[in-house]
Amino acid sequence: MNRICKLFDIEKPIIQAGMIWCSPWQLASAVSNKGGLGIIGSGSMYPEVLEEHVVKCKQATDKPFAVNIPLLYPNIEEHVNTIIKHKVPVVFTSAGSPKKLTPILKDAGIKVVHVVSSTVFAQKSEAAGVDAVVAEGFEAGGHNGRDETTTMCLIPNVVKAVDIPVIAAGGIGSGRGMLAAMALGADAVQVGSRFAASVESSAHENFKNKIVESREGDTILTLKELAPVRLIKNSFYESVKNAYARCANVDELKEILGRARAKKGMFEGDLEEGELEIGQVSSQINEVKSAGEIFDDFVKEYHEARTELLSESANF
Amino acid sequence: MNRICKLFDIEKPIIQAGMIWCSPWQLASAVSNKGGLGIIGSGSMYPEVLEEHVVKCKQATDKPFAVNIPLLYPNIEEHVNTIIKHKVPVVFTSAGSPKKLTPILKDAGIKVVHVVSSTVFAQKSEAAGVDAVVAEGFEAGGHNGRDETTTMCLIPNVVKAVDIPVIAAGGIGSGRGMLAAMALGADAVQVGSRFAASVESSAHENFKNKIVESREGDTILTLKELAPVRLIKNSFYESVKNAYARCANVDELKEILGRARAKKGMFEGDLEEGELEIGQVSSQINEVKSAGEIFDDFVKEYHEARTELLSESANF
Numbered sequence: 331m332n333r334i335c336k337l338f339d340i341e342k343p344i345i346q347a348g349m350i351w352c353s354p355w356q357l358a359s360a361v362s363n364k365g366g367l368g369i370i371g372s373g374s375m376y377p378e379v380l381e382e383h384v385v386k387c388k389q390a391t392d393k394p395f396a397v398n399i400p401l402l403y404p405n406i407e408e409h410v411n412t413i414i415k416h417k418v419p420v421v422f423t424s425a426g427s428p429k430k431l432t433p434i435l436k437d438a439g440i441k442v443v444h445v446v447s448s449t450v451f452a453q454k455s456e457a458a459g460v461d462a463v464v465a466e467g468f469e470a471g472g473h474n475g476r477d478e479t480t481t482m483c484l485i486p487n488v489v490k491a492v493d494i495p496v497i498a499a500g501g502i503g504s505g506r507g508m509l510a511a512m513a514l515g516a517d518a519v520q521v522g523s524r525f526a527a528s529v530e531s532s533a534h535e536n537f538k539n540k541i542v543e544s545r546e547g548d549t550i551l552t553l554k555e556l557a558p559v560r561l562i563k564n565s566f567y568e569s570v571k572n573a574y575a576r577c578a579n580v581d582e583l584k585e586i587l588g589r590a591r592a593k594k595g596m597f598e599g600d601l602e603e604g605e606l607e608i609g610q611v612s613s614q615i616n617e618v619k620s621a622g623e624i625f626d627d628f629v630k631e632y633h634e635a636r637t638e639l640l641s642e643s644a645n646f
Numbered sequence: 647m648n649r650i651c652k653l654f655d656i657e658k659p660i661i662q663a664g665m666i667w668c669s670p671w672q673l674a675s676a677v678s679n680k681g682g683l684g685i686i687g688s689g690s691m692y693p694e695v696l697e698e699h700v701v702k703c704k705q706a707t708d709k710p711f712a713v714n715i716p717l718l719y720p721n722i723e724e725h726v727n728t729i730i731k732h733k734v735p736v737v738f739t740s741a742g743s744p745k746k747l748t749p750i751l752k753d754a755g756i757k758v759v760h761v762v763s764s765t766v767f768a769q770k771s772e773a774a775g776v777d778a779v780v781a782e783g784f785e786a787g788g789h790n791g792r793d794e795t796t797t798m799c800l801i802p803n804v805v806k807a808v809d810i811p812v813i814a815a816g817g818i819g820s821g822r823g824m825l826a827a828m829a830l831g832a833d834a835v836q837v838g839s840r841f842a843a844s845v846e847s848s849a850h851e852n853f854k855n856k857i858v859e860s861r862e863g864d865t866i867l868t869l870k871e872l873a874p875v876r877l878i879k880n881s882f883y884e885s886v887k888n889a890y891a892r893c894a895n896v897d898e899l900k901e902i903l904g905r906a907r908a909k910k911g912m913f914e915g916d917l918e919e920g921e922l923e924i925g926q927v928s929s930q931i932n933e934v935k936s937a938g939e940i941f942d943d944f945v946k947e948y949h950e951a952r953t954e955l956l957s958e959s960a961n962f
Binding site for chain 1: 647648658659764765766783784785792794795796797798800802803816818820822823826828829862863866867891892893926927930945948951952955956959960961962
């Protein structure tokens with residue numbers, strides 16, 4: 331049996347990423363109800379908002395689901411209390427060291443997964459006691475690693491270096507991408523961008539339409555001096571680019587970034603002055619669909635591509 | 647039958663990249679003799695040197711082989727004359743527009759393949775009449791595209807956009823990587839870095855050992871203002887990085903780059919002041935092996951990974 335399906339008690343090794351401004355209970359429960367693992371993205375939620383989403387998610391599905399916690403989040407203790415109180419079965423942590431939180435969550439009977447962008451951090455996460463890692467490539471949307479290692483290069487390295495299950499992320503927008511990740515040795519896939527442009531995503535309609543319209547080359551990994559982030563090039567990005575052109579220092583970059591830009595772009599729909607975090611794979615997304623349809627498309631295409639690969643014509 | 651095997655009349659859809667300073671007749675003929683397609687890298691050869699390599703390659707193998715021509719090469723006419731005179735069956739072109747040269751080569755009965763890093767250029771290449779394209783991701787070594795699109799994201803886009811066969815390149819250092827590329831819809835793979843560290847490669851021993859030693863995160867895509875190139879971070883790269891930090895202009899960057907840095911690093915073995923062009927996948931290369939062994943490893947691992955993917959445990 332697939333190690334991730336066994337670990338989370340799910341049917342299909344497809345995990346919907348917990349993305350800020352995009353991953354409410356409606357999305358998480360829809361994915362879990364299809365037999366995958368849905369994740370509530372708590373990084374953009376106040377403590378009381380997270381609690382509401384957890385409660386509603388439990389009402390909407392009997393299946394396991396997870397909450398993602400960026401470890402830099404200021405109200406992290408309140409989030410953790412909510413998660414333990416409501417017996418959320420799985421937590422994905424990201425953006426920080428999993429050392430402190432992992433034992434606390436594990437003691438409460440919660441499965442813990444940490445998101446990494448390098449093999450060294452995958453090994454450190456395993457040593458910290460996590461149950462699995464997400465290995466996320468350079469092509470992924472939102473915050474990302476400094477080494478720029480792509481999914482094709484990262485996954486085989488991580489699979490070789492750790493014994494715990496590995497979930498591939500970055501560049502996976504279809505069943506073919508999923509099959510490629512499994513070929514590289516991953517146990518499961520985490521899918522962000524494709525679900526950001528779902529009906530159930532809490533992203534602003536403008537942002538969803540922008541994802542659908544975006545073409546190859548429209549995203550870039552930038553602001554490496556602060557926290558590297560992949561976003562769609564727009565007016566805000568032009569300001570950043572101009573700042574780089576005049577050799578702006580970190581303080582100037584921080585000032586340009588300001589506060590709440592991701593909310594402005596992704597939640598309020600300001601496509602020019604907001605920060606539009608999305609992966610390179612957005613070029614493959616051509617329609618806003620329900621999470622259920624997206625899930626079915628993934629499974630169908632995975633099977634079709636697998637059948638092709640198993641045919642005599644791929645037997646060299 | 648596999649479209650690339652049919653097009654080139656080869657047995658296995660594995661192509662060894664024509665790399666400057668690394669791809670002599672010894673390497674190309676060894677790969678062709680295994681049933682793949684070997685390529686002589688003419689970009690670092692004077693016209694008389696290329697002719698010698700073509701003649702020796704024909705003596706060393708009865709099988710099809712190719713020559714790679716970077717289209718910015720100054721002595722391109724002499725190279726083309728040599729290729730036509732000696733009836734080289736396949737030419738790979740790169741770094742420029744294939745419009746002018748493609749009809750000339752096709753008229754001489756030569757198959758033409760062009761290397762691209764974006765879907766738009768793949769479509770332009772198809773319109774120019776090439777027989778196939780190599781779609782090369784951000785993780786690839788040496789000169790690369792400006793959009794930074796990774797192999798995971800690029801291959802499905804190109805496969806969807808053109809009718810001609812697509813050869814995947816970038817991040818493919820093993821049979822698992824090959825299987826992943828085929829899962830994404832590629833007809834074949836082009837492998838560079840792994841063969842740069844082969845016994846038959848003409849790279850300096852120091853450079854081969856450096857590839858073996860290099861770890862994840864040791865390469866970077868830089869010099870985007872001149873021609874983007876992926877290389878191993880060393881003293882030369884530190885100079886480039888410092889120049890960026892002080893907002894150096896293009897002329898200063900050109901001066902720092904100077905001339906013949908790739909030769910100095912890759913062929914003369916100066917690991918600090920030379921330019922060491924290699925892909926991210928170098929982190930997976932742990933031993934210098936003969937081209938034949940590398941080829942056999944690829945085929946063996948491809949089969950093992952394919953068998954895993956065929957098993958019931960991968961049937962979701």
